[in-house]
Amino acid sequence: MFRKKGTLIICGTFLLITWNAILLLLLWGRPPSKPGQDQREVATRPTNNVLGDVLEIAKTFEAELEMQKKILLEIQNHKSLWKQTNRERPKVVVPTQPVIPILVIACNRVTVRRCLDKLLQFRPSAELYPIIVSQDCGHAETAEVIRSYGNQVTHLQQPDLSAIAVKPQHKKFQGYYKISRHYHWALNQVFKNLSHSSVVIVEDDLEVAPDFFEYFRSLLPLLKSDPTLWCASAWNDNGRDGFVDPAKANLLYRSDFFPGLGWMLLKELWEELEPKWPAAFWDDWMREPEQRRNRACIRPEISRTLTFGRQGVSLGQFYDKYLRYIKLNTEFVPFTKLDLSYLKEETYIKDLEKEVYGAPVVTYEDITGGQLNGPGPFRLQYSSKDSFKLLARNLAIMDDFKSGVPRTGYRGVVSFFSRGRRIYLAPPPGWTQYDTTWS
Structure with a gap:
C-alpha cells in the first residue's frame, strides 16, 4: 500500500512540474485582453503594452500558484504519512x-x-554463534535430546546411515569410516548449504570453558590474515593439571601438531581439503605433511575444552592415562582485547629460539631430583626418537608422534610445566625439519 502511495506522489510531482513549464510558455505568448474576454483565454500575438501584459501575467500566476500550493500541501501530507509508517516498521538487525x-x-x-548446556550457558550471542548439531547414527534417544532444545539449536541429520564397504582387516574400524563420512557431509552443510565462512567443530563429548567463544573470536582475524596458520584449537594435549602454568591462562602457542578437540577452520581450507577428504582416520590424515604443508595451529596453555567421553570408537585410548586429567580453564580471559601479534610466524620463531636455546640445558635427573636453580625456563635436549620417548614417558607427557611431529610440538620443541617450572623438551640447535619415520 505504501509503495503505491510513493509512486502516486512521484507521478503527481512530475505532472506538476510539466504543467508549470507548459503554462509558462503559453503565458508569454498571450495577447492583450479585451472587455468581457476571459483572463485565461489563449491568444496568438502579444500587444505593445508591455507593462499591462506583465501585470496580467502576474495575476494569472498568482491564481495558478494558489492552486498549486493546495496540491503541494496534499502531496506533503501523503509523504509525511508514508515516511512515518516506514519508521514504524521493525528494523532488520x-x-x-x-x-x-x-x-x-x-x-x-x-x-x-552436557555439551549443549555448556555451549548455551556461555554463548554471548545467538546471532553471532549459531549452534548446529549434526547427528549421525539415527539414534532416537539422542535425537529427542537434541530436539528438546527447540530453536536454540539447528538439528541436522546425516541421511546416509548405510554400512561402508571396507577391507576385511579394517572391519573393526567401520566406525572411523562412518565418522569421516559424517564430517564430510556436515562440513558441506555448513559451508555450502548454509554459506558460512568459518566454523568451530565440537564433538558431542566436549565441555567448553567460560571464555571458549571469546578465544575463537580473537583468533579469527589472525587465522584469516596469516597464511602460515591453518587452524585454531582449544586443546592442549599435555594440558593436565600440574603440567600447565596456572598463572598463564592467557598464553597461546603455535603448534605443528593438529590437536582437534574443539577447533576452527575457514571455508577456504575446507575447499582445499574437501576434494581429497579421506575415507577414514581423518584426524591423522590432517597431520600428514601433504595436508599440513608446514602450516601451524594455535593452541592454548590451558585447554578451553574437556572431554568426558571415555566410550567411543577409540575405546578409551589415552583417556584413563591422560585425557580425563586435562585441566579446563575457569578464568575468563578477554582475548579480543589482547595483543596477539606475538603469534605471527616471524616474531614467534625469533622469540622461541631466543628463549629455548638461551635457556640452560638440564638433565632428567636435575628435573626429578630437585636440582634446578632459579625459576626457569630450562631446556631438556633430545637427539633421537628413542631419547624423546624415554624422556617423555619418564616425565609423564605424551610420547607419540604423528608423521614425525610430537604432540604440541613446534619446530620440534614441546613446552610443558614440571614441578612449577617451565621445561622445553627440544632438539639440538639448528633444527630444520621433522623426520616422518618417527611415528
Whole structure:
C-alpha cells in the first residue's frame, strides 16, 4: 500500500512540474485582453503594452500558484504519512561482527546434553554463534535430546546411515569410516548449504570453558590474515593439571601438531581439503605433511575444552592415562582485547629460539631430583626418537608422534610445566625439519 502511495506522489510531482513549464510558455505568448474576454483565454500575438501584459501575467500566476500550493500541501501530507509508517516498521538487525557457527558432531550419546548446556550457558550471542548439531547414527534417544532444545539449536541429520564397504582387516574400524563420512557431509552443510565462512567443530563429548567463544573470536582475524596458520584449537594435549602454568591462562602457542578437540577452520581450507577428504582416520590424515604443508595451529596453555567421553570408537585410548586429567580453564580471559601479534610466524620463531636455546640445558635427573636453580625456563635436549620417548614417558607427557611431529610440538620443541617450572623438551640447535619415520 505504501509503495503505491510513493509512486502516486512521484507521478503527481512530475505532472506538476510539466504543467508549470507548459503554462509558462503559453503565458508569454498571450495577447492583450479585451472587455468581457476571459483572463485565461489563449491568444496568438502579444500587444505593445508591455507593462499591462506583465501585470496580467502576474495575476494569472498568482491564481495558478494558489492552486498549486493546495496540491503541494496534499502531496506533503501523503509523504509525511508514508515516511512515518516506514519508521514504524521493525528494523532488520544485521550483525556487525563475523558470524562463527559452532558445529556439534553427534551420534548416539544422550550426554550431548552436557555439551549443549555448556555451549548455551556461555554463548554471548545467538546471532553471532549459531549452534548446529549434526547427528549421525539415527539414534532416537539422542535425537529427542537434541530436539528438546527447540530453536536454540539447528538439528541436522546425516541421511546416509548405510554400512561402508571396507577391507576385511579394517572391519573393526567401520566406525572411523562412518565418522569421516559424517564430517564430510556436515562440513558441506555448513559451508555450502548454509554459506558460512568459518566454523568451530565440537564433538558431542566436549565441555567448553567460560571464555571458549571469546578465544575463537580473537583468533579469527589472525587465522584469516596469516597464511602460515591453518587452524585454531582449544586443546592442549599435555594440558593436565600440574603440567600447565596456572598463572598463564592467557598464553597461546603455535603448534605443528593438529590437536582437534574443539577447533576452527575457514571455508577456504575446507575447499582445499574437501576434494581429497579421506575415507577414514581423518584426524591423522590432517597431520600428514601433504595436508599440513608446514602450516601451524594455535593452541592454548590451558585447554578451553574437556572431554568426558571415555566410550567411543577409540575405546578409551589415552583417556584413563591422560585425557580425563586435562585441566579446563575457569578464568575468563578477554582475548579480543589482547595483543596477539606475538603469534605471527616471524616474531614467534625469533622469540622461541631466543628463549629455548638461551635457556640452560638440564638433565632428567636435575628435573626429578630437585636440582634446578632459579625459576626457569630450562631446556631438556633430545637427539633421537628413542631419547624423546624415554624422556617423555619418564616425565609423564605424551610420547607419540604423528608423521614425525610430537604432540604440541613446534619446530620440534614441546613446552610443558614440571614441578612449577617451565621445561622445553627440544632438539639440538639448528633444527630444520621433522623426520616422518618417527611415528
